[in-house]
Amino acid sequence: MKKIIVLLFIFFPGFVLASGEGVKLEHVQVDAKDLESLKRGADLFYKYCSGCHSTKYVRYERIATDLNLAEAYVKENYMFNSDNIGEVALSSMPADLSKKWFGTTPPDMSLEARLRGNDWVYSYLIGFYEDESRPFGYNNHVFKDVGMPNVLAGLKQELGEEKFKAAATDITNYMAYMADPVKVERESLGIKVIIFLLVLLIPSYLLKKEYWKDIH
Numbered sequence: 001m002k003k004i005i006v007l008l009f010i011f012f013p014g015f016v017l018a019s020g021e022g023v024k025l026e027h028v029q030v031d032a033k034d035l036e037s038l039k040r041g042a043d044l045f046y047k048y049c050s051g052c053h054s055t056k057y058v059r060y061e062r063i064a065t066d067l068n069l070a071e072a073y074v075k076e077n078y079m080f081n082s083d084n085i086g087e088v089a090l091s092s093m094p095a096d097l098s099k100k101w102f103g104t105t106p107p108d109m110s111l112e113a114r115l116r117g118n119d120w121v122y123s124y125l126i127g128f129y130e131d132e133s134r135p136f137g138y139n140n141h142v143f144k145d146v147g148m149p150n151v152l153a154g155l156k157q158e159l160g161e162e163k164f165k166a167a168a169t170d171i172t173n174y175m176a177y178m179a180d181p182v183k184v185e186r187e188s189l190g191i192k193v194i195i196f197l198l199v200l201l202i203p204s205y206l207l208k209k210e211y212w213k214d215i216h
């Protein structure tokens, strides 16, 4: 009996905490084939986010190819601390300074969408709300007491609620693409493989008939 009570004490707070995590997430529809959306997302990402967040698993060259962008465009708009299109995007924020300013270093964003999920990322981006008790005057619905300032506050004001949500969708789309850049390739390859197998089925069937015809 004692053991059971002890176990309850150990696990109960865990259950409570776990259920407290259940913040309702907004659903987002991403589309890795929508190149226009990916480009808008990349534009916003390198303008508003890459100063603090690195994307160290994504090469600029790859972005140019996948998003069908001219190298010159990528160099001009996405590359702020490198001239080499074969480079990955590192942030220019020194780790010690960001620790001092935000209490933590901004994590790399290459795989973030896979880590947290697209809905989470989207809900986070649209989830900032005013909170005077916080150092930068904002808190976040899905990330309580977050260290990141509300960097899109100006954009939201400029665009209005609906267009801002569309912009957040584009950023999420771009982050989902970064986290899984071969998704489109893999899916189209998958379809080709299935077609190939279906086509192969015909001669296989005929061959089988040919082999077995004298045996019955």
Ligand code: HEC
Pocket (backbone or CB within 6 Å): 044, 045, 048, 049, 050, 051, 052, 053, 098, 102, 104, 105, 106, 107, 112, 116, 121, 124, 125, 145, 146, 147, 148, 149, 151, 152, 171
């Ligand atoms: C001024 C610096 C700064 C800018 C600009 C910035 N962030 Fe952040 N971001 C941070 C910091 C610092 C954290 C860590 C917060 C924490 O752990 O409390 C963070 C955390 C995050 C997280 C959550 C990471 C996790 O723990 O899973 C996401 C997602 C994110 N940022 C996305 C973005 C996006 C998208 C942009 C551009 C629209 C952006 N950030 C711009 C500083 C920044």
